[in-house]
Amino acid sequence: MITSISARVERREQVTPVHVLLRVHAPEIAADAQPGQFVHLRASEAYDPLLRRPFSVMRTEAATGALDLLIQVVGRGSRLVADAVTGATFDLLGPLGVGFPLPPPGTPVSLVAGGVGVAPLIFLAEALSSAASPYEITGLFGARTAEFLCCWTEFAGRCTRFTAVTEDGSTGQQGLVTDFLAQHLAAQASRRVLPTVYACGPLPMLAAVAHLCSEHEVTAFVSLERWMGCGVGACLGCVVPSARAEGPRYVRVCKDGPVFLAGDLDWQAMPE
Amino acid sequence: MSVDLSVNLGGLLLANPVMVASGTFGYGTEYADLVDLSSLGALVTKAVTLESREGNPPPRICETPAGMLNAIGLQNPGLEAFVADKLPTLAAPGVPVIVNVAGASLEEYVAVAERLSAHASVAALELNISCPNVAEGGMHYGVCPQSTRDLVAAVRSVSRLPLIVKLSPNVTAIQPIAQAAVEAGADVLSVTNTLLGMAIDVERQCPVLANVTGGLSGPAIRPVAVRLVWEVFRAVRVPIIGLGGIMTARDALEFILAGATAVAVGTASFVNPRTVGEVLCGLRAYCEESGVTRLADLVGAAHPS
Numbered sequence: 356m357i358t359s360i361s362a363r364v365e366r367r368e369q370v371t372p373v374h375v376l377l378r379v380h381a382p383e384i385a386a387d388a389q390p391g392q393f394v395h396l397r398a399s400e401a402y403d404p405l406l407r408r409p410f411s412v413m414r415t416e417a418a419t420g421a422l423d424l425l426i427q428v429v430g431r432g433s434r435l436v437a438d439a440v441t442g443a444t445f446d447l448l449g450p451l452g453v454g455f456p457l458p459p460p461g462t463p464v465s466l467v468a469g470g471v472g473v474a475p476l477i478f479l480a481e482a483l484s485s486a487a488s489p490y491e492i493t494g495l496f497g498a499r500t501a502e503f504l505c506c507w508t509e510f511a512g513r514c515t516r517f518t519a520v521t522e523d524g525s526t527g528q529q530g531l532v533t534d535f536l537a538q539h540l541a542a543q544a545s546r547r548v549l550p551t552v553y554a555c556g557p558l559p560m561l562a563a564v565a566h567l568c569s570e571h572e573v574t575a576f577v578s579l580e581r582w583m584g585c586g587v588g589a590c591l592g593c594v595v596p597s598a599r600a601e602g603p604r605y606v607r608v609c610k611d612g613p614v615f616l617a618g619d620l621d622w623q624a625m626p627e
Numbered sequence: 628m629s630v631d632l633s634v635n636l637g638g639l640l641l642a643n644p645v646m647v648a649s650g651t652f653g654y655g656t657e658y659a660d661l662v663d664l665s666s667l668g669a670l671v672t673k674a675v676t677l678e679s680r681e682g683n684p685p686p687r688i689c690e691t692p693a694g695m696l697n698a699i700g701l702q703n704p705g706l707e708a709f710v711a712d713k714l715p716t717l718a719a720p721g722v723p724v725i726v727n728v729a730g731a732s733l734e735e736y737v738a739v740a741e742r743l744s745a746h747a748s749v750a751a752l753e754l755n756i757s758c759p760n761v762a763e764g765g766m767h768y769g770v771c772p773q774s775t776r777d778l779v780a781a782v783r784s785v786s787r788l789p790l791i792v793k794l795s796p797n798v799t800a801i802q803p804i805a806q807a808a809v810e811a812g813a814d815v816l817s818v819t820n821t822l823l824g825m826a827i828d829v830e831r832q833c834p835v836l837a838n839v840t841g842g843l844s845g846p847a848i849r850p851v852a853v854r855l856v857w858e859v860f861r862a863v864r865v866p867i868i869g870l871g872g873i874m875t876a877r878d879a880l881e882f883i884l885a886g887a888t889a890v891a892v893g894t895a896s897f898v899n900p901r902t903v904g905e906v907l908c909g910l911r912a913y914c915e916e917s918g919v920t921r922l923a924d925l926v927g928a929a930h931p932s
């Protein structure tokens with residue numbers, strides 16, 4: 356069930372110069388949220404910026420009703436959210452969208468994060484590592500520089516095996532995270548059970564993940580970002596092109612996603 | 628003190644005057660967790676066309692100062708799928724369903740209107756002759772009195788439902804078009820649809836929307852919409868549905884005082900899904916505080932008598 360609540364900021368932590376971890380009190384949403392789902396947050400009561408901003412749920416604590424969001428400052432809305440002081444309140448709608456489906460027990464999983472896309476994957480890694488029969492988790496986390504490898508210890512701590520990748524080599528391996536996914540998939544090719552891949556990050560990264568996984572015939576789920584109006588499926592503003600023969604040509608990131616089976620999307624027609 | 632909030636829209640009776648605007652409330656179900664659907668004055672659907680339409684390629688929306696641009700492009704499943712899949716779940720008991728109708732030709736409008744008129748759960752039709760976002764979205768009908776007259780008359784001849792005509796703000800003079808629609812048989816006028824606009828991404832040096840232009844909505848357009856309602860009220864004697872940037876009860880009152888019998892909440896539902904309910908409460912409170920027993924008495928009250 357989607358609820359609309361006024362959520363109080365309980366803790367604010369400046370994780371890097373451009374990332375803030377916000378803990379808000381949102382019991383109704385925290386109780387229901389699944390990894391990959393998001394909240395639609397009203398950054399200001401003023402009319403400018405007018406529209407809500409979507410942010411992934413990074414962690415929930417059902418017992419206390421806490422919900423964690425990882426905010427990267429990229430513009431006015433995210434700046435307003437990141438600058439919130441303890442005690443401030445935000446209007447939140449959630450949980451929204453379709454999250455990551457968990458793989459059958461025994462399936463090895465590979466989590467591929469790009470930048471702030473790590474947020475929903477931390478939540479997923481937590482669910483996978485605390486499952487009744489825990490999964491073998493390979494974590495790959497890429498970013499421009501060490502600074503953007505935000506919250507990497509929390510991510511790495513849930514993984515069986517973890518590789519950090521930066522474009523400038525300032526931390527971990529140097530290169531693109533998808534180069535390391537390619538190596539990883541090649542090494543897995545002879546296994547009896549192929550891994551399932553989960554990815555969240557910038558669109559070019561997701562397109563590369565989709566391409567690699569289709570080459571290796573590996574199932575991949577990707578979480579997309581689009582500008583949103585309503586966030587609940589009503590306005591048809593957040594769509595991306597579908598590759599499925601049945602159903603509409605354009606599907607809604609907020610309602611049909613944000614998590615999609617990579618093969619269900621038309622990557623050729625994907626807007627920037 | 629009890630306040631009578633009911634209104635009569637050309638034969639269509641609403642328990643209260645606060646409706647939701649076409650294209651901003653999906654098919655109702657999307658907001659079922661958040662809004663008491665039975666409290667809506669009426670529910671207006673996304674535009675329905677004869678065949679399914681895939682809509683425009685993305686990006687389809689973009690935020691602007693106190694507003695947004697959209698170029699959805701009339702994405703909808705088409706008439707038959709609408710009737711089979713959407714219509715049955717649309718209606719909350721007692722809440723009239725108004726279907727927004729669009730088409731690329733006069734024949735298409737007539738076909739859709741005729742089929743919907745046979746359906747008991749459709750309370751009224753709203754002809755969208757004002758969509759700015761598709762080459763054949765009807766706006767060319769809504770910017771010329773003669774083509775407005777022809778289209779409305781053709782639909783009138785196949786439907787006995789209350790007929791609402793939704794006017795375009797993208798005209799030099801709205802009064803001749805409003806008069807043409809009424810003379811051809813419109814029972815109610817909706818004022819207004821979105822204002823044609825565009826935004827350019829200065830980094831990439833290209834339009835933000837794939838469709839290049841889009842329709843501007845939200846509080847930024849309210850003064851324009853209020854002015855249009857004012858002008859239409861002076862030109863015709865049928866009820867008006869006022870919309871464009873309503874965020875609060877006071878905004879809705881501006882429209883009512885300018886001449887709107889009912890109001891519709893659009894973009895505001897994205898910002899705050901509770902807006903419809905808050906506007907209704909605020910209207911009631913305003914009437915109580917100012918000793919008004921029938922909201923209908925306020926319609927057009929700002930005009931010199």
Ligand SMILES: Cc1cc2nc3c(=O)[nH]c(=O)nc-3n(C[C@H](O)[C@H](O)[C@H](O)COP(=O)(O)OP(=O)(O)OC[C@H]3O[C@@H](n4cnc5c(N)ncnc54)[C@H](O)[C@@H]3O)c2cc1C
Nearest residue numbers: 408409410411425426427429430431432433474580581582
């Ligand atoms: C489902 C979902 C989950 C998300 N989760 C997170 C998260 O956990 N943490 C986080 O920091 N961010 C997340 N985002 C992205 C976040 O919503 C945007 O960064 C934010 O809305 C930007 O608002 P702004 O006002 O700061 O930027 P604006 O001033 O609106 O824009 C700044 C720049 O970012 C671009 N931009 C803005 N919004 C988007 C968007 N939605 N997609 C692509 N480009 C955009 C603009 O073109 C511009 O260049 C998520 C987005 C979605 C759709």
Ligand SMILES: Cc1cc2nc3c(=O)[nH]c(=O)nc-3n(C[C@H](O)[C@H](O)[C@H](O)COP(=O)(O)O)c2cc1C
Nearest residue numbers: 648649650674697755819820844845871872893894
């Ligand atoms: C995303 C979106 C989709 C819309 N779709 C339709 C539509 O299908 N038919 C129609 O007549 N108007 C449509 N409109 C226009 C609204 O019904 C309304 O006239 C306009 O947005 C002004 O009101 P507002 O400022 O309160 O949103 C749409 C508006 C938006 C924002």
Ligand code: FES
Nearest residue numbers: 584585586591609
């Ligand atoms: S944001 Fe409105 S449909 Fe997705």
